[in-house]
Amino acid sequence: MGNVKHVFTSPKADGGDATLIRPSNWNAAHEGAVEILDRDLTQIEVVNTAGEISIYSYSIGADVLGITGGVRLSLGGDYLNNSGTNKSLTIRAKLGATTVFSRAFQTVTSADRRKWLLNLWFLNSAAAAQKWSAEWYLSPALADVLAIGTSGSEGGAKGAGVASSTEDTTGGLTLDITMEHSAAAATLSIRKEIALLELIPAS
Structure with a gap:
């Protein structure tokens, strides 16, 4: 498109x-x-490692965003912690040399792969200044394709973020999303299944 x-x-x-x-x-x-910059259906799995691993990356070309443009990224996949104990997962979002978001949180153990969504977007307020917003949702520990739980359901996690960065978009920049487990185990896995990146044109 x-x-x-x-x-x-x-x-x-x-x-x-x-x-x-x-x-x-x-x-x-x-x-x-609005223009679709990238659509990605390649499965990326982070499993059996405690290292920081990229699950999605895209190189934004020089001057693509203009003075007031931006991007909107939607990611989805599933997560497994079947280790027998609570573990933590760290999510990071980076633009160029800046780590804009970095957050670790606890996950409960479960044999079910729960579903997750990450939506984030930023807009230029100048060629080298961005404002960001983000939202994260990890479903309750349910095996359902559409896993819905009541507020406070065990195993779910949700949050929102606001941040800023000062990367110069007149040059090319890489948008990178990484995940990091607190331990290396075959029973700790996060998979990215789908990504959609949209260009929000300059006004």
């Missing part, structure tokens, strides 16, 4: 039928549609 924008002005005059697309419709005012 490409960006729907008309970046030139037609020199032709409009015809008399206003129900048709007219030459005056083709102009720079049509810029601004």
Whole structure:
């Protein structure tokens, strides 16, 4: 899916039928549609390691964002802690040389693979200044394809974040999401199944 924008002005005059697309419709005012930068269905699994491992990475080209543009990233997958004890998982989001978010939290042991979602987005307030927001959800310890629990359900975890960074987007930058287990075990696994990265064009 490409960006729907008309970046030139037609020199032709409009015809008399206003129900048709007219030459005056083709102009720079049509810029601004959200564009899909990347869609990724490759499974990435972090298992049997206590190292920090990237589950999603994308190189944003120089000047792609403009002065006020940004990106929105949605990730989804599943998580397993069947180690017999509570463990921790650390999530990090990075842009260029900046670690924007880094958060560790406890997970309860369960034989079920629970589902997780990570949504984050940032917008430029200048070419070298960004404001961020993020949300994380880990489902309760249920095997359901759509795992829904009541508030306070054992094994679930949810949170939100706000942050800022000062990376210069006039040069190319890498957006990177990593996961890190607190121990190396075959019974500790997190898998990324789907990623969607969208460009929010400059206003």
